[in-house]
Amino acid sequence: MVSVAACGLPRSGPNKNEIFEGSVLNGGDAFVVTVTPSVTRATAVQPSFGFSSSFLKAGVMAQDIISPGDTVSVTVFENVKDDPLLGNTGQRVSNLQTLQVDGQGFVFVPYAGRIKAAGQTAEGLRDAITRKLDPQTPDPQVVVQRASGLGSTVTVNGQVAGQGNYAIEAPTRTLTAMIARAGGVTIPQAVAVVHVTRGNRTEKVWLADLYTNPRLDIALRPGDTVTIEQDTRAFVALGATGTQSRVPFQTQTLSALEAIATVGGLNSNIADPTGVFILRNEPEELANAVLGRNDLQGDQRFVYVLDLTQPTGMFEARDFLIRDGDTLYVTEAPFTQWSKTIGAITGSANQAANLASTASGN
Structure with a gap:
């Protein structure tokens, strides 16, 4: 038994106790924080997209305004x-x-x-x-x-059906109309981001917000560039989950519960539902807000803990938002290592018996 323990059994990563041992309270370099409603509120920060007042207040261009290049x-x-x-x-x-x-x-x-x-x-x-x-x-x-000539056109590129230069005409003087003129987007609406470059400024909105909020349907100007891109945010799933990989966001906001579901849920054979962790670097302002302090400086390592077996555990996982670059890590249940140990011992004993049988038969 001693030799089996010494050789080290394979596993997907640190167990729950080892993660807690790495806490700042134990001399480590990460703050280990249990997720509560107050923690969820303090960390609920998502990228905010939208147009500035100069973009929003630009009136619709008169159809017959002449521009250089016309x-x-x-x-x-x-x-x-x-x-x-x-x-x-x-x-x-x-x-x-x-x-x-x-x-x-x-x-x-x-x-x-x-x-x-x-x-x-x-x-x-x-x-x-x-x-x-x-x-x-x-x-x-x-x-x-x-x-209409070169001076009264808008360039549309990225994830659209028809990239190219399109004239600003009566039916295409606003952003949504021009996107439709280019054949619409070729990626799911939920992960599409619209960039508008005017002069030396580039601003962006979610395509879904553009379609639900008419105020964001800004008037276009000659020389504008409209680019449709897919959201590049992603998180990493590791440990006892259904898959271990880098996972792109499929919606504007993604909760921890949705992230778990996205990777196929917890591995029911080995996962420890009391050991679901989200690892991230928190900026100084958020780190102080979460811990109720004002003395932390610079980015801080945080490990957020979710216990899905608690009465409110599923609710906390549903409300806690995943951010770009997060790592979702699920530890293995304690019995998993015990089972591996028993398997190793049993396997070693069987192998020894087979060798002995072979030897006696000779």
């Missing part, structure tokens, strides 16, 4: 027959097709010169061209039409 068509009707300014003799209508708005927001119109177009409506640009031409040809009648 193209406009200009048609001029002149009230002269013999010597029109823009056309040939007898030609009263001149079509100036596909004038490109340059990077500085200007277009060049013959005899009118460079005119500021960006930021104007088609009507505003029409008035500006008319004022420039009027001294040179009597009472010109000008028609301006805007066609």
Whole structure:
């Protein structure tokens, strides 16, 4: 028996007593804390996504606002027959097709010169061209039409059916409309995060929140980039669980009970339901809040303990939230090591008997 104990039996990790021995109270480097309602409240911190006021207050773009990169068509009707300014003799209508708005927001119109177009409506640009031409040809009648160009587009990429550049048009002037225009998302809505980059700022929201809260359906601006990504948060499951692996989050919030269920529950043959642990590094502020202190500095190692056999144990596991990077560890029940020991002894004895039988038979 001594030799069996000395050789060390295989197991999935430390047992419950060994974890408690690593507590700060015993000279270790981790705070071992039993989960209670107050602990659950103090640790219920989840990533908060949302748009800033500058994004939320941006009004819906007028459909015909001209931007750098757009193209406009200009048609001029002149009230002269013999010597029109823009056309040939007898030609009263001149079509100036596909004038490109340059990077500085200007277009060049013959005899009118460079005119500021960006930021104007088609009507505003029409008035500006008319004022420039009027001294040179009597009472010109000008028609301006805007066609969406590179300056009035939004880039949509990531986990969408159709990545690409899409024009901001009447049906696609808001975020949800543009996502729909790109064919919708290709990942589950519950784990989809929407990033919007405008200038040098990037902000994000949960796709599910975007669809349930109309206020988050912000107006788009030329040059915006919309990126759909899958939530990258995950936890690690170890010990006497149904599986041992790195497990991605499947919802915005994940309780300890849901995490256990996600990995197939506890292994009923070997798990100790009194020894369910969540290991994490807590930031200074939360560490002090959990322990009711104010002297801790820097990140602190915490081991949270759940006892599922207690009357409220399942409720505590249901309310305690798992965070990105957590480790869920379930210890083996004490009888498991005892069973392994008996098996080792029995196996050793059987092996010895077989050897003895073989020897006597020779």
